[in-house]
Amino acid sequence: MLAILAAPRAAGYRRSVKATLFTIAGTPNGAIAERMLEHKRVEYRRVELLQTLHKPIVRLLGFGGNTVPALTLDRRKVLGTRAIARALEEARPDPPLFPRDEARRAEVEDVERWGEEVLQTFPRRIVLWAALRDLRAAASFVERGPFARLPDWLVSALARPLVSAGVRVNRTGDGPARAALAELPEALDHVEELIRRGVLGGDQLTAADYQVGCQLRVLMCLDDLRPLIEARPAGRLAVRACPHHPGHVGHVLRPDELPSG
Ligand SMILES: N[C@@H](CCC(=O)N[C@@H](CS)C(=O)NCC(=O)O)C(=O)O
Numbered sequence: 481m482l483a484i485l486a487a488p489r490a491a492g493y494r495r496s497v498k499a500t501l502f503t504i505a506g507t508p509n510g511a512i513a514e515r516m517l518e519h520k521r522v523e524y525r526r527v528e529l530l531q532t533l534h535k536p537i538v539r540l541l542g543f544g545g546n547t548v549p550a551l552t553l554d555r556r557k558v559l560g561t562r563a564i565a566r567a568l569e570e571a572r573p574d575p576p577l578f579p580r581d582e583a584r585r586a587e588v589e590d591v592e593r594w595g596e597e598v599l600q601t602f603p604r605r606i607v608l609w610a611a612l613r614d615l616r617a618a619a620s621f622v623e624r625g626p627f628a629r630l631p632d633w634l635v636s637a638l639a640r641p642l643v644s645a646g647v648r649v650n651r652t653g654d655g656p657a658r659a660a661l662a663e664l665p666e667a668l669d670h671v672e673e674l675i676r677r678g679v680l681g682g683d684q685l686t687a688a689d690y691q692v693g694c695q696l697r698v699l700m701c702l703d704d705l706r707p708l709i710e711a712r713p714a715g716r717l718a719v720r721a722c723p724h725h726p727g728h729v730g731h732v733l734r735p736d737e738l739p740s741g
Contacts, residue, residue: 499524502550506621508698513549520572532645565687577687595691608646609657613732615639623726671714693721701727
């Protein structure tokens with residue numbers, strides 16, 4: 481089985497909810513699900529699947545789709561970050577992932593949707609495309625499980641086909657990645673407008689903070705992008721939502737590909 485089982489999260493987590501998270505290495509969407517499980521203090525088992533081969537496996541497991549993150553929660557099958565947020569909120573209302581006030585909840589849900597529909601396209605288009613230029617970096621996204629212990633020669637042999645497959649699955653390449661890089665400053669400005677309005681980055685992190693913060697945190701794994709993000713309020717939100725994320729891509733962007741502004 482092309483799955484890798486990681487140990488359940490440590491004691492102190494609530495044992496009454498049984499959860500298994502299916503994910504792949506390096507995806508911000510997996511990080512969103514993990515950070516929300518931690519927010520809810522739900523003990524979970526992490527199953528890491530191999531990029532691209534995860535699709536038939538998730539389909540065969542009966543999630544009704546072929547993407548990750550996919551979560552079984554109290555025997556319920558839940559697919560996708562937004563559905564996972566709602567299933568967790570229902571199973572464990574405290575601490576909340578959404579404001580109790582209806583108007584504020586609607587604002588948070590709008591931003592969560594923007595995070596999933598719009599902001600998600602930035603790491604999706606940029607990160608694997610950049611990793612193709614620094615193939616040793618691809619292995620740095622794998623931090624846990626037996627993949628992390630594979631010999632260097634095997635990691636090098638697997639990196640190119642796996643990263644290339646990921647680039648194809650994400651329908652990216654030079655055009656989409658460069659367009660995303662050019663649009664990144666505008667997206668960061670939008671995040672900061674939402675922080676100023678108090679919809680993001682409040683006292684209690686919400687599903688929208690995890691959705692937006694984890695996407696930005698993964699972009700910060702690129703040496704070319706981290707300095708543009710980390711010193712800004714958007715970068716501080718990213719680190720708060722996702723203090724640690726594996727992965728490090730060295731300088732690979734050409735000067736004309738770097739975001740300006
Ligand atoms: N919007 C979905 C995105 C899920 C998604 O695109 N997952 C990627 C991995 S990061 C995937 O499984 N892609 C395979 C595919 O799109 O066929 C979510 O938030 O869960």
